Amino acid sequence: MSDRTALITGGTGGLGGAVTAAFVAAGWRTVVPVRKDPPAGGDAVYVTADLTDPAAVQAAVATAAGDPAAPLRAVVNLVGGYAQSGLVHETPIEKFERMLALNLRPTYLVTQAALPHLVDAGGGAVVCVSSRAAVSPFPGAAGYVTAKAAVLAFASAVAVEYKARGVRCNTVLPSVIATPANRAAQPDADQSRWVDPADIATVIRFLAGEESAPTSGAAVPVYGRA
Secondary structure (H helix, E strand, C coil): CCCCEEEEECCCCCCHHHHHHHHHHCCCEEEEEECCCCCCCCCCEEEECCCCCHHHHHHHHHHHCCCCCCCEEEEEECCCCCCCCECHHHCCHHHHHHHHHHHCHHHHHHHHHHHHHHHHCCCEEEEEECCHHHCCCCCCEHHHHHHHHHHHHHHHHHHHHHHHHCEEEEEEEECCECCHHHHHHCCCCCHHHCECHHHHHHHHHHHHCHHHCCCCCCEEEECCCC
């Protein structure tokens, strides 16, 4: 029987599937919110939720924290996305704000809702996913770069605010992830240099577990050979 729960957003995506599998394999009770059509079977608990909606987030977090035998001890924020938008003067504010809504809003809402449960459980860990672009921008994606930098700053704020309450918060910064979608979108790239989702999942699971107890406020590069 699992004695602790992890809530993993984006847990069915290209990176999320590997992260969910890593937590399940490590014996965690694993709760994964999905927008619709939860996968059949599997060892994770799937709940339907729109993670941009505060009420839906609260309900999903309540499910994750609802097993007294397996208190919520970890939150992994994977939900996000990328869109090329052109140079700043070419980018409508609506496209810029969409990147913030997609990458920052779910991370904020889920973390906000989960923190009281993590504190009540005696502590735990939050892991957020930013991007190498947050610290090494490239042209044509100011909204994405800004949103991922905001995720990194938010995680740092959580680490400072909740250190005394036993909650740690760390961030991983991937380069290009070797997902099927990225492989299809960039067929001519040197994909051998990309980072494998399973490798990132190993780092995330480590940051969520007791093995990384001394670590909070870290920004961990997971670049592979890119």
